[in-house]
Amino acid sequence: MTRTKRITIQQVADEAGVSVQTVSRVLNNRSDVAIETRKRINEIMLELGYRPNAMARSLASQRTRTLGLITEDFTDFFFTQVIAGAVNEAREQGYLIMLGSTERNLQDEPEYIRLLSERHVEGFLFSRHSTESESMYIVDLIRKGVPVVTTAYHFLDHLCTVVDVDNYSGGRLAAHYLIEGGHKQFAMICGPSRWKAVNDRSEGFNQELKWKGIIIGSEFVREGDWSYVSGYQAAKQLMMEGKTFSALFVHNDQTAIGAMRALSEAGLQVPEDGSVIGFDDIPAAAYSDPPLTTIRQPMREVGAVAARLLIQVIEGGESKECLDGEVLLQPELVRRASCMNHDI
Amino acid sequence: MTRTKRITIQQVADEAGVSVQTVSRVLNNRSDVAIETRKRINEIMLELGYRPNAMARSLASQRTRTLGLITEDFTDFFFTQVIAGAVNEAREQGYLIMLGSTERNLQDEPEYIRLLSERHVEGFLFSRHSTESESMYIVDLIRKGVPVVTTAYHFLDHLCTVVDVDNYSGGRLAAHYLIEGGHKQFAMICGPSRWKAVNDRSEGFNQELKWKGIIIGSEFVREGDWSYVSGYQAAKQLMMEGKTFSALFVHNDQTAIGAMRALSEAGLQVPEDGSVIGFDDIPAAAYSDPPLTTIRQPMREVGAVAARLLIQVIEGGESKECLDGEVLLQPELVRRASCMNHDI
DNA sequence: GTGAAAGCGCTAACAT
DNA sequence: ATGTTAGCGCTTTCAC
Numbered sequence: 001m002t003r004t005k006r007i008t009i010q011q012v013a014d015e016a017g018v019s020v021q022t023v024s025r026v027l028n029n030r031s032d033v034a035i036e037t038r039k040r041i042n043e044i045m046l047e048l049g050y051r052p053n054a055m056a057r058s059l060a061s062q063r064t065r066t067l068g069l070i071t072e073d074f075t076d077f078f079f080t081q082v083i084a085g086a087v088n089e090a091r092e093q094g095y096l097i098m099l100g101s102t103e104r105n106l107q108d109e110p111e112y113i114r115l116l117s118e119r120h121v122e123g124f125l126f127s128r129h130s131t132e133s134e135s136m137y138i139v140d141l142i143r144k145g146v147p148v149v150t151t152a153y154h155f156l157d158h159l160c161t162v163v164d165v166d167n168y169s170g171g172r173l174a175a176h177y178l179i180e181g182g183h184k185q186f187a188m189i190c191g192p193s194r195w196k197a198v199n200d201r202s203e204g205f206n207q208e209l210k211w212k213g214i215i216i217g218s219e220f221v222r223e224g225d226w227s228y229v230s231g232y233q234a235a236k237q238l239m240m241e242g243k244t245f246s247a248l249f250v251h252n253d254q255t256a257i258g259a260m261r262a263l264s265e266a267g268l269q270v271p272e273d274g275s276v277i278g279f280d281d282i283p284a285a286a287y288s289d290p291p292l293t294t295i296r297q298p299m300r301e302v303g304a305v306a307a308r309l310l311i312q313v314i315e316g317g318e319s320k321e322c323l324d325g326e327v328l329l330q331p332e333l334v335r336r337a338s339c340m341n342h343d344i
Numbered sequence: 345m346t347r348t349k350r351i352t353i354q355q356v357a358d359e360a361g362v363s364v365q366t367v368s369r370v371l372n373n374r375s376d377v378a379i380e381t382r383k384r385i386n387e388i389m390l391e392l393g394y395r396p397n398a399m400a401r402s403l404a405s406q407r408t409r410t411l412g413l414i415t416e417d418f419t420d421f422f423f424t425q426v427i428a429g430a431v432n433e434a435r436e437q438g439y440l441i442m443l444g445s446t447e448r449n450l451q452d453e454p455e456y457i458r459l460l461s462e463r464h465v466e467g468f469l470f471s472r473h474s475t476e477s478e479s480m481y482i483v484d485l486i487r488k489g490v491p492v493v494t495t496a497y498h499f500l501d502h503l504c505t506v507v508d509v510d511n512y513s514g515g516r517l518a519a520h521y522l523i524e525g526g527h528k529q530f531a532m533i534c535g536p537s538r539w540k541a542v543n544d545r546s547e548g549f550n551q552e553l554k555w556k557g558i559i560i561g562s563e564f565v566r567e568g569d570w571s572y573v574s575g576y577q578a579a580k581q582l583m584m585e586g587k588t589f590s591a592l593f594v595h596n597d598q599t600a601i602g603a604m605r606a607l608s609e610a611g612l613q614v615p616e617d618g619s620v621i622g623f624d625d626i627p628a629a630a631y632s633d634p635p636l637t638t639i640r641q642p643m644r645e646v647g648a649v650a651a652r653l654l655i656q657v658i659e660g661g662e663s664k665e666c667l668d669g670e671v672l673l674q675p676e677l678v679r680r681a682s683c684m685n686h687d688i
Numbered sequence: 689g690t691g692a693a694a695g696c697g698c699t700a701a702c703a704t
Numbered sequence: 705a706t707g708t709t710a711g712c713g714c715t716t717t718c719a720c
Contacts, residue, residue: 008713019691024715032689054463055408056713058399059696066442066463074428075627084418087443091452096442096459098410099431108435115440119398119410228631257631264633283419284628287572287601289608352697363707368699378705400697403712691720696713703708 007050016044027052058120067310068116070100070109072128077282078299082127082151085303093311095122102128110137123147123310127303130154130196149310151302154196158326161313163306166328167197170295171204173333174249174277177293179212181275182342183247187220189234189259191251201251201279219243224255231258239266246274247339253278253285253294260288260338271340281334291336298329305329351394359388371396402464411654412460414444414453416472421626422643426471426495429647437655439466446472454481467491467654471647474498474540493654495646498540502670505657507650510672511541514639515548515593517677518621521637522591523556526686527619531564531589533578533599545595545623564589568599575602583610590618591683597622597629597638604632604682615684625678635680642673649673 009027013020018037025033026041033041044050058064067090071079083099090097098121100112116124126138129152142148142160149161178186188205191198202221209216220243224230231250238245239262250256256278260270270276270290278285281296305327353371357364362381369377370385377385388394402408411434415423427443434441442465444456460468470482473496486492486504493505522530532549535542546565553560564587568574575594582589583606594600600622604614614620614634622629625640649671 006713010713020714021691021716022689025690028715034689037689051458051462053403053713055399055402056696057715059397059403059698060713060715062696062715064399074424074431080418080424083443084445084447087418087445088448091444091456091459096444096463099427099441099443100435101428101431103428104432112435114395115435118395119440254627254631261631261633282628283598284626284631287598287605287628289605289633350697354697364698365700365708366706369706372699376705381705397697400712401699403714404697404699406699406712689720692718694715694717696715699712700710701708702710704706 068121081299082303085300086307089304089307167200168204170331171201172208175208187245228258231255235259235262275339293339412465425643426647429644430651433648433651511544512548514675515545516552519552527591572602575599579603579606619683637683
């Protein structure tokens with residue numbers, strides 16, 4: 001590799017006939033530099049093509065303007081969008097993101113934390129779901145006073161800021177829309193019950209129905225595993241057992257598409273014979289057959305807000321209301337063809 | 345933020361009663377340290393919870409073990425998988441990746457290059473498609489001798505290593521499978537013609553047919569824009585114009601699913617009345633109706649190989665055969681239900 | 689408004 | 705096998 005010698009602050013200083021210090025002041029936009037000196041130095045920097053060395057700056061200033069983001073799964077649309085949102089937001093605030101992933105093995109987590117810590121990232125973003133037990137590595141980090149924000153990963157004792165979608169509200173949204181559509185008989189296929197998101201979605205859905213005096217029996221509720229196949233099977237089973245319903249709420253789109261498939265194979269038309277509403281708004285939801293009505297999760301927004309809060313903590317030193325807070329972003333109903341409105 | 349004072353190499357040295365240098369040697373796994381001394385130092389490091397400061401090391405050694413990866417679009421499954429592959433591979437080789445994105449605006453490219461350069465990434469990975477004109481910023485980088493590898497982004501004069509899927513071979517694979525299935529009448533919906541990948545896929549497809557004495561007229565070829573809708577429309581048009589075909593090759597899955605929709609709306613059964621084969625193997629391909637037979641692109645592998653080559657260039661200083669090479673990874677046929685084999 | 693001195697935590701090059 | 709001496713390129717602190 002050609003190791004082209006870069007221009008240093010010293011050379012700029014020499015060229016400008018000032019001290020290194022003055023150049024540094026210009027670099028950091030300090031006010032105490034004569035406007036004329038500043039101008040001259042800026043010109044020389046441009047002329048020489050000077051590029052500050054971030055490592056040297058970091059070493060002296062103890063700031064890296066770099067964030068560590070550790071994600072759980074690149075295959076999941078949710079996570080990739082969170083990353084996208086975080087990268088863009090960080091960039092706008094002058095930060096860069098170093099990426100880690102624990103998708104192969106959760107054991108990679110401490111290793112990535114170590115690697116990123118050594119590189120002195122100023123804070124950590126953990127993008128994962130609330131399912132397995134709490135990571136002691138993350139807890140350690142927080143205890144040490146390292147700024148940490150998670151997305152969708154809740155700690156029991158609100159140890160750190162978490163940004164998430166308001167799943168309860170999403171469940172209510174789904175129920176509300178279906179009730180509005182004139183439906184009376186409901187069924188639900190949820191995700192694995194150990195997920196917090198699943199409980200929240202169910203609770204919201206049930207609560208909204210309850211307010212209308214509707215209670216769905218547990219025989220109308222099935223548990224899937226987020227997969228297409230599990231939706232297909234759950235719907236099939238529901239039909240085999242003769243459970244009739246006019247509206248089906250499914251906890252994610254992939255599963256919902258599987259369920260629609262089962263309905264259509266059974267000779268039922270969606271939405272005429274049964275409305276289906278999903279959750280997520282993955283790309284495929286727009287071109288399933290029929291296109292899926294769903295509760296859209298603002299995933300990029302989640303990533304962006306997480307990055308923003310993290311930076312706030314880093315720079316503010318403390319931001320009371322958000323340090324141990326929970327920020328819930330509102331999901332949104334996306335109307336497509338898979339739901340029938342009986343009142344229209 | 346609590347700025348906990350970290351243990352430095354000096355403290356370890358003091359504790360061990362040796363010089364800083366010796367500790368540094370242990371840190372860098374140099375051979376010239378007494379096995380006993382090494383052991384003692386390692387113990388003390390552990391005891392003290394010593395973590396080397398990567399910035400200081402970088403400043404002194406001129407090495408950051410960090411790569412810059414600039415991607416074009418986080419919404420595209422292809423790119424996210426490339427990132428996943430690159431991150432994992434880099435990690436295995438002891439490198440970390442800093443992420444940039446030009447998805448909002450291509451003008452962000454020079455800015456990210458600047459930011460990453462300042463942080464002294466040792467090489468750049470550009471993940472994007474070959475469509476718009478060549479980026480002068482990337483060319484500049486290469487000219488300066490900075491290690492650069494791209495995925496799917498080809499320079500006319502082979503300026504740098506590019507890792508891509510063998511699209512020509514993918515086209516042939518599709519044709520071969522359809523011919524094998526006994527098909528005689530073919531149609532194709534391709535992507536935008538300015539894309540290199542599109543030309544390669546078409547060429548491979550046509551060539552394979554030609555070898556069997558088959559030539560498809562241009563009236564059986566439509567151009568889509570990768571979208572679901574464009575596939576739907578193209579297929580619809582094909583049928584309206586009375587073009588009959590028993591096998592349809594579509595340049596990506598999303599478009600293929602749109603085309604299948606059009607066929608089914610026209611009362612045609614896939615695959616009985618017409619086989620459809622896509623390209624990509626996006627998640628939705630597995631649960632389209634019917635599940636889509638497709639040419640799978642090894643996207644993670646592309647990312648991994650790109651990272652590996654980049655690191656090779658960085659560390660080797662030169663690796664003749666790959667410095668300006670083109671590495672083509674073989675796609676793979678994924679058989680699902682959307683294709684009919686007439687010979688069985 | 690500007691400069692000099694010191695040092696951030698480490699490695700390189702040379703000594704011993 | 706280990707220590708000494710110089711930096712890496714910048715910022716900080718304090719002096720003028």
